[in-house]
Amino acid sequence: MSSDLTTALIGAFRWNDPGQDFPHLVSDLSGWWRSPEILHALGPAMAGLFPDSDLTVVVAPEVTGFIVGPLVAVALEVGFVEAYKGGHSPVAEPMTWAHAAPDHKGRRLSLGVRTRQLRPGDRALIVDDWITTGAQSRALGEIVTACGAVPIGTAAIVAECTPEVTAELRVRSLLRAEQL
Numbered sequence: 001m002s003s004d005l006t007t008a009l010i011g012a013f014r015w016n017d018p019g020q021d022f023p024h025l026v027s028d029l030s031g032w033w034r035s036p037e038i039l040h041a042l043g044p045a046m047a048g049l050f051p052d053s054d055l056t057v058v059v060a061p062e063v064t065g066f067i068v069g070p071l072v073a074v075a076l077e078v079g080f081v082e083a084y085k086g087g088h089s090p091v092a093e094p095m096t097w098a099h100a101a102p103d104h105k106g107r108r109l110s111l112g113v114r115t116r117q118l119r120p121g122d123r124a125l126i127v128d129d130w131i132t133t134g135a136q137s138r139a140l141g142e143i144v145t146a147c148g149a150v151p152i153g154t155a156a157i158v159a160e161c162t163p164e165v166t167a168e169l170r171v172r173s174l175l176r177a178e179q180l
């Protein structure tokens, strides 16, 4: 990845203090999407984390994955599959679901993908903005496998996960959280 993009990502990122009711700072990624230069460079840079991987599809979870995933899919010249979080409007067709372990907010989410959109033989890249526990990414890998496709790895903008999770989920990222 170019050092220009690293510098731009760090410069456009903010930790915001939401006030006394919240015990910790919250990340603000909006500067990344607001920058035409970053938005233009993100997809190719993340696609470049998995060169020569014969990928056929990108899978990403709502909601921020719906921004980042299509950027990477366009760069890879493959299609994009949305993964929904359970608990709101049902999707009126067969879905493949997986239950995630507690994620970085302590939530146990269900993630679901339209079954017909993943095909046996697909080589899927899981894409997300940030990986901490890896719970959501792991659940997406389970869905991909249940559909007969192959999870090749996880491409993220920021990785904050342990070396064990990095190895297990084959996480490659543009930044480590410590850089922000």
Ligand SMILES: O=P(O)(O)OC[C@H]1O[C@H](OP(=O)(O)OP(=O)(O)O)[C@H](O)[C@@H]1O
Pocket: 061, 062, 063, 064, 065, 102, 103, 104, 105, 128, 129, 130, 131, 132, 133, 134, 135, 136, 137
């Ligand atoms: O590695 P994990 O602990 O599973 O955390 C990673 C997930 O957490 C964030 O989503 P979140 O649902 O918090 O926010 P979003 O709706 O803005 O995407 C991020 O976009 C990843 O999807």
Ligand SMILES: Nc1ncnc2[nH]cnc12
Pocket: 026, 027, 104, 130, 131, 132
């Ligand atoms: N957007 C985010 N900010 C901080 N930590 C996270 N862990 C997963 N997603 C995150």
